[in-house]
Amino acid sequence: MASPLGDFLRARRDSTAPEAVGLPPTSRRRAPGLRRAELATRAGISVEYLTRIEQGRDRNPSVQVVNALADALALDVSESEHLRYLTKITGGACIGHRGEGHPTRSVRPPVLRTLNLLEPGVAMVTNRLGDVLAHTDAFARVMRPSGLLDEQEPNMTRHLFVDDRAKRFFLDRDEVADHQVFDLRLGPSESASAWFVADLTERAGDDFAARLSRHLPPPDVPWRLAHPSAGTLTFERETLHLPSTDAQEIVVLLPADAATERGMAILLDGALPRPLRVG
Known part of the structure; x- marks a missing residue:
């Protein structure tokens, strides 16, 4: 099941050109964005763990992992804050709701x-x-x-x-x-x-x-x-x-x-x- 955090990370990875984060471009890519392995390596986490986050199977990454992903994607200050907010609501913080949502x-x-x-x-x-x-x-x-x-x-x-x-x-x-x-x-x-x-x-x-x-x-x-x-x-x-x-x-x-x-x-x-x- 997808999550706001996973959706954002996947969309941002797909829209980030390799050269924007210091990687050499290559003509052999099937898609213009970063490969999952490239983002995982830059963030210092495993590909399997990044896959779980993007697919919504892991909804509680640590602060260190979130900061590492922000750095790996070269997010600016406002984008990094947005990523942290998505992490918060994805982790199940149910603020201000009543009844059935x-x-x-x-x-x-x-x-x-x-x-x-x-x-x-x-x-x-x-x-x-x-x-x-x-x-x-x-x-x-x-x-x-x-x-x-x-x-x-x-x-x-x-x-x-x-x-x-x-x-x-x-x-x-x-x-x-x-x-x-x-x-x-x-x-x-x-x-x-x-x-x-x-x-x-x-x-x-x-x-x-x-x-x-x-x-x-x-x-x-x-x-x-x-x-x-x-x-x-x-x-x-x-x-x-x-x-x-x-x-x-x-x-x-x-x-x-x-x-x-x-x-x-x-x-x-x-x-x-x-x-x-x-x-």
């Missing part, structure tokens, strides 16, 4: 107070499944035409695949969907992700299933939204990770251009955040 939708009061301080900014509390757990009023004004908030328990990932309004509202819907599907591999736990994936696969079909087979991080693109009242709005996203016991994060949408700032002034009746004073 359902993640909790409760948000701690201090987090809600923090969200309130972000008004009139555009922000939400979410998790890696895409649940919208709490949001600012400005977020509602921006997102309401998409239909996202019509659901009793809004979920961004599900919305992108099952609501035709999302395909019109998100101008780069495919790229945003890629990002949301990739995040499913990151928790809040492997069991929660498995439950959600099984549920959405039945409803979303091939479009969703095809994206599940892509194991490398997609590019992080701005959100370009076709708002019926404010025109095209473009937002950069800043993610504030909460403690791991919450398995939640605050996502803040920041206007990326002057047109978006003007559009937000229309939506918020001029109540835009004042610039912060630095120093």
Whole structure:
């Protein structure tokens, strides 16, 4: 049975050119990436052990092995942190779930107070499944035409695949969907992700299933939204990770251009955040 850690390692090995890690290229390769034996040798582990990790049969490699694999693949700092996170959730850390894999939708009061301080900014509390757990009023004004908030328990990932309004509202819907599907591999736990994936696969079909087979991080693109009242709005996203016991994060949408700032002034009746004073 595959695992998030194994999927990532296999995909990254397949996409890493030998010369990128100091190995000589050869024309006799059947695939362009690293051979399993080459990665195992560079990491100082056996091929049999690497095979077990990639196939999900060993889900608890040591910190030393994970660091060795990161070095062997020449991962940068953020990629190495991503590898360690996958190791954590693959090893069975079930954070923030209830019942049959359902993640909790409760948000701690201090987090809600923090969200309130972000008004009139555009922000939400979410998790890696895409649940919208709490949001600012400005977020509602921006997102309401998409239909996202019509659901009793809004979920961004599900919305992108099952609501035709999302395909019109998100101008780069495919790229945003890629990002949301990739995040499913990151928790809040492997069991929660498995439950959600099984549920959405039945409803979303091939479009969703095809994206599940892509194991490398997609590019992080701005959100370009076709708002019926404010025109095209473009937002950069800043993610504030909460403690791991919450398995939640605050996502803040920041206007990326002057047109978006003007559009937000229309939506918020001029109540835009004042610039912060630095120093």
